[in-house]
Amino acid sequence: MLYREAGQFKSTYAQDLQILPIAQDRVAMAVLLVVAFVVVPAVGDQYWLSALITPFLIFSLAALGLNILTGYAGQLSLGTAAFMGVGAFMAYNAMLRIPHMPIVGAFIVGGLCAAAVGVVFGLPSLRIKGLYLAVATLACQFFVLWAINRIGWLSNYSSSGVITAQRIEILGYAFDHSRDKYLLTLAVVSVMALAAKNLMRSETGRAFMAVRDMDVAASVIGIPMMKTKLLAFAISSFYCGVAGALYAYCYLGTVEPEAFTLDLSFRVLFMIIIGGVGSILGSFLGAAFITLFPIFLNLASKWLEHMLGIEMSHAVVSNSEAIIFGSLIIFFLIVEPNGLARLWQITKEKLRLWPFPH
Amino acid sequence: MKRTLALVGAVAAFAFAGAAVAQKEQFVPANFYWVGPYAPGGSGFGGGIIDYMAMINERDGGINGVKLTWEKCETEYNNARGVECYERVKKKGPTGATVIHPLSTGITYSLIEKATADKIPLISMGYGRTSAADGRVFPYVFPLITTYWSQATVIIKFIGQKAGGMDKLKGKKIAFVYHDSAYGKEPIPVLTDMAKQYGYELIPLAVPHPGNEQQAQWLQIRQAKPDNVILWGWGVMNPTAIKAAAKIGYPREKIVGAWWSGAEEDVLPAGSAAKGYISAGFNLPGSDFPVMRDIKKFVYDKGKGEFEDKSRFGSIYHTRGVVAGIVTTEAIRNAQAKFGKGKPITGEQMRWGIENLNIDDKRLKELGAVGLMPPLKVSCLDHEGSGLVKFQQWDGAKWKTISDWMEPDRKLVRTKIEEDAAQYAKEKNITPRDCAKDSM
Numbered sequence: 149m150l151y152r153e154a155g156q157f158k159s160t161y162a163q164d165l166q167i168l169p170i171a172q173d174r175v176a177m178a179v180l181l182v183v184a185f186v187v188v189p190a191v192g193d194q195y196w197l198s199a200l201i202t203p204f205l206i207f208s209l210a211a212l213g214l215n216i217l218t219g220y221a222g223q224l225s226l227g228t229a230a231f232m233g234v235g236a237f238m239a240y241n242a243m244l245r246i247p248h249m250p251i252v253g254a255f256i257v258g259g260l261c262a263a264a265v266g267v268v269f270g271l272p273s274l275r276i277k278g279l280y281l282a283v284a285t286l287a288c289q290f291f292v293l294w295a296i297n298r299i300g301w302l303s304n305y306s307s308s309g310v311i312t313a314q315r316i317e318i319l320g321y322a323f324d325h326s327r328d329k330y331l332l333t334l335a336v337v338s339v340m341a342l343a344a345k346n347l348m349r350s351e352t353g354r355a356f357m358a359v360r361d362m363d364v365a366a367s368v369i370g371i372p373m374m375k376t377k378l379l380a381f382a383i384s385s386f387y388c389g390v391a392g393a394l395y396a397y398c399y400l401g402t403v404e405p406e407a408f409t410l411d412l413s414f415r416v417l418f419m420i421i422i423g424g425v426g427s428i429l430g431s432f433l434g435a436a437f438i439t440l441f442p443i444f445l446n447l448a449s450k451w452l453e454h455m456l457g458i459e460m461s462h463a464v465v466s467n468s469e470a471i472i473f474g475s476l477i478i479f480f481l482i483v484e485p486n487g488l489a490r491l492w493q494i495t496k497e498k499l500r501l502w503p504f505p506h
Numbered sequence: 507m508k509r510t511l512a513l514v515g516a517v518a519a520f521a522f523a524g525a526a527v528a529q530k531e532q533f534v535p536a537n538f539y540w541v542g543p544y545a546p547g548g549s550g551f552g553g554g555i556i557d558y559m560a561m562i563n564e565r566d567g568g569i570n571g572v573k574l575t576w577e578k579c580e581t582e583y584n585n586a587r588g589v590e591c592y593e594r595v596k597k598k599g600p601t602g603a604t605v606i607h608p609l610s611t612g613i614t615y616s617l618i619e620k621a622t623a624d625k626i627p628l629i630s631m632g633y634g635r636t637s638a639a640d641g642r643v644f645p646y647v648f649p650l651i652t653t654y655w656s657q658a659t660v661i662i663k664f665i666g667q668k669a670g671g672m673d674k675l676k677g678k679k680i681a682f683v684y685h686d687s688a689y690g691k692e693p694i695p696v697l698t699d700m701a702k703q704y705g706y707e708l709i710p711l712a713v714p715h716p717g718n719e720q721q722a723q724w725l726q727i728r729q730a731k732p733d734n735v736i737l738w739g740w741g742v743m744n745p746t747a748i749k750a751a752a753k754i755g756y757p758r759e760k761i762v763g764a765w766w767s768g769a770e771e772d773v774l775p776a777g778s779a780a781k782g783y784i785s786a787g788f789n790l791p792g793s794d795f796p797v798m799r800d801i802k803k804f805v806y807d808k809g810k811g812e813f814e815d816k817s818r819f820g821s822i823y824h825t826r827g828v829v830a831g832i833v834t835t836e837a838i839r840n841a842q843a844k845f846g847k848g849k850p851i852t853g854e855q856m857r858w859g860i861e862n863l864n865i866d867d868k869r870l871k872e873l874g875a876v877g878l879m880p881p882l883k884v885s886c887l888d889h890e891g892s893g894l895v896k897f898q899q900w901d902g903a904k905w906k907t908i909s910d911w912m913e914p915d916r917k918l919v920r921t922k923i924e925e926d927a928a929q930y931a932k933e934k935n936i937t938p939r940d941c942a943k944d945s946m
Contacts, residue, residue, distance in 0.1 A: 194593060194597075195593045195594055195596075195597070198589075198593055199589060199590040199592075199593035199594065200590070203586060203590075244933075297686060297691075297712075304933075307636075307691065307692055307694065307695045307926065308611070308615075308635075308688035308689075308691050308692045309688055309691050310615050310688045312615075312618075312619070312930070312933065312934070314933070314934075315934075315935075324623070399586075399589075400585060400586070400589060400616045401616060401619050401620065402615040402616045402618065402619065403616075404585070404612050404615060404687065404688040406612060406687045406688065406715060407585055407586075407612075409715065443590060446579075446580060461814065462540050462578045462580070463540040463541065463545075463549065466539075466540045466541040466580045467540075467541055469580075470541065
C-alpha cells in the first residue's frame with residue numbers, strides 16, 4: 149500500500165535512468181544515509197562503532213570488490229585477502245616513505261598497488277576459466293603472503309613482520325576516536341559503492357556481464373576480452389586494496405601478514421555467495437551476515453544463559469555457535485540459492501502488491 | 507548534622523544497594539579461546555587464571571574484601587574477534603576492565619595502541635611484543651616474566667652448555683623450525699646476532715600455519731644434519747614436528763622447544779616419539795604446590811573448577827594460567843595498598859600496581875608457589891621483570907625438570923629491546939617517559 153509507484157510519471161530519460169526510480173526508495177535511501185552519517189555516530193557507543201559496524205563496512209567493501217570480479221565479470225577468485233594485504237601494506241609504506249602523504253592518498257596508493265598485482269595475476273584468466281582460474285588466483289594468495297613475510301622492506305624491517313598503522317590526520321584533524329574512524333570508513337565505502345553501482349550500469353559493466361554470461365559470444369559482438377577481463381581484475385583488486393588499507397588503519401591499527409590468509413579470502417567469498425552474487429546490495433547483506441551474526445549468536449547465548457538462569461559450559465556454547473552458524477548458511481543456500489539480495493528483491497515485489505495479492 | 511548525613515547515606519545506600527554491592531567488585535576479563543586448533547592452550551591457560559581467582563574469592567573472600575569477577579569471551583585466537591572481545595569488556599564492572607591477558611601475540615599487537623589510549627594494562631606473559639619490555643615507550647604493556655628474546659638467548663646458552671661451553675658452538679649448525687607468524691619470527695634477529703657472536707650457522711625453516719604439513723622442512727633437516735633443532739611451534743605444529751623428527755630418525759634429545767612447544771598437549775599426541783624431547787618453560791607443572799592444593803580444596807572439591815577433564819589439573823597450561831592469576835591478583839593487591847585497601851582499582855591504578863610489582867622468594871612462599879614460577883620484580887624501565895627460563899624433558903609420561911632457572915643474555919636482549927622500542931617511538935612520535943621522575 150505504501151510501497152507503490154502508481155502515479156509517479158517519468159518525463160525525461162534522466163528520470164528513467166536514475167538509480168532509484170521509485171520515490172519511496174529514494175526516501176528510504178536518504179533516511180538510511182542520514183541514520184548512518186548522523187544518528188549512528190550520535191547514539192552508537194564505542195563498542196558498536198569500533199567492533200561491529202566499522203568491520204562490517206570494511207568487509208562490505210571487500211565483498212563488493214570480489215562481487216565486481218566474480219559476480220559481474222564471472223571470474224572466480226580466491227585472492228581477495230592477498231589484494232587486501234597488498235592494500236594494507238602499501239598504504240603503510242606510502243605513509244611511511246612519502247613525506248606529507250595525505251591518508252586518502254595512501255589509501256589510493258594501496259588500492260592502485262593492489263590493482264597492479266590483480267592485473268598481473270589476472271593474466272591467466274585470458275586462457276583459463278572457472279575453477280582452474282580459482283587455482284591460479286590461489287597462487288596469488290600464497291605468493292603475496294610469502295612476499296610480505298620475506299621482504300623486510302614491506303614491513304619496514306619489523307622483526308615480527310607486523311606493521312602498525314600511522315595516525316590518521318586529515319587537514320590537521322586527528323581521527324583518534326572510533327566515531328571519526330567510523331565516519332571516514334563510511335564516507336569511503338559510500339562513495340565507492342555509488343561508483344560501483346554506476347560502473348555496473350555503464351558500458352563497462354555491461355561488458356563485464358556479457359563476458360560472465362558467455363565470453364565467446366561477448367568477443368563475437370566485439371567486446372575486447374583482454375581489456376575487459378583485466379579491467380575487472382584491476383577494479384576489483386582496487387576495491388579490495390582500499391578495504392585492506394581501511395582494515396589496517398580504521399579497524400585493527402596493527403596488522404600482521406597472517407591477518408590476510410586464505411581463510412579471509414574464503415570468508416569474503418562466502419559473503420558474496422550468501423549475500424547475492426552479482427549484486428551491490430548483496431555484498432552488504434553478506435558481509436553483515438558473516439561478520440555480525442557470529443557475534444550476535446555469542447551475545448545471544450549470554451542473554452539466554454542470563455534469562456534462563458542456567459550455566460552452560462563455555463566450550464559447549466562456543467562450539468554450538470559454530471554449529472548454528474554453519475547450519476544457517478546451509479539453510480539460506482537451500483531456501484534461496486541466489487542469496488539474501490534476492491530475498492530482499494522478492495520482498496519488494498510482494499510489497500508492491502500488498503495487501504492485494506491478485 | 508552527622509546523623510542527617512548518616513541517614514542520607516543510609517537511604518542512598520538502600521536506593522543504590524545493587525550499585526553498592528557492585529562497587530566491591532574487581533572485573534578481570536577472560537578473553538581466551540575454547541574452540542579451534544589452539545583450544546588446548548587457550549582453555550588451559552584460561553582455566554588456570556579463573557581457577558586461581560575463584561580460589562582467592564572462596565578462601566580469602568576476594569582481595570581485601572573486593573571480590574574478583576570475570577566474564578568469558580571467545581577470541582578464537584583471531585585478531586578481529588580479539589579486538590571485538592576487548593571492546594566488549596573494557597567498560598564492564600565498576601571500574602572497567604582491570605587488565606587484559608590477550609593470550610595471542612597477534613591480538614597483543616592489535617591491542618597495544620587501543621589499550622594504551624584506554625588506560626587498560628596488557629599483560630602478555632611469555633608472548634607478545636618483546637620490545638614492550640621497555641616501559642618508557644610502552645607504559646601499558648607488560649611482557650611479564652620473560653620474553654621471546656630472553657628465551658632465545660637462554661636456549662642458545664643451554665645448547666652451548668650441553669656442548670660443553672659456548673666456544674664449542676663455533677662451526678655448529680642449528681636449525682630453527684618456526685611457526686610462520688609474528689610469534690615465530692620474533693626471535694630471528696636475536697638468533698642471527700648470536701650466530702655472529704658464537705660462530706654457529708643458523709638454518710631458519712618456516713612452517714606455514716597451522717603446521718600439520720612439515721615433510722619438506724624435515725627433509726631439509728635430514729640433508730643439512732644440524733647439531734641441534736630449535737622448535738618454535740604452537741598448537742598442532744608441535745606433535746607433528748616431533749613425529750616428523752622421529753620419522754627421519756633425528757634424535758629428540760637434540761630438539762629444544764620453546765615454551766609454547768612444551769606442554770603435555772604437545773607431546774602426548776606424538777606418543778612414544780616424544781620421549782627425550784626437551785623444551786623451555788617459565789613455569790613448572792604439578793598439582794603438589796601448596797597453591798594448587800588450595801585450588802583443589804576450595805574450588806574443585808566443591809564441585810566447581812574449569813576443567814571437566816580432571817587429568818588436566820596441574821598441567822603446564824593450567825599452572826601457567828595460575829601464574830597469570832598470581833601476577834594479576836598480586837598487582838591488584840599492590841595497587842590497593844597504594845590507592846586504598848578494599849576498593850576496586852582502575853586500569854590506571856592497576857598499571858602502577860604491575861609496574862611496582864615485586865614477588866620475591868618470601869612472597870612466593872606465602873603464596874605457596876615456590877618453584878612454580880621465578881621471582882618477579884617489575885620496574886618502569888624493565889617491564890619483563892625476570893627473564894629466567896627452566897628446561898624440562900619429557901620422559902614418556904611426564905615433564906622432568908633438567909635445569910635450574912637460567913639467566914638470559916641480558917645485555918644483548920636489552921640493547922635490542924631499546925633499539926626496537928626507540929624505532930617504534932620514532933614512528934609513533936612518542937616521547938619516552940623519564941623513569942627517574944615518573945612515579946605514577
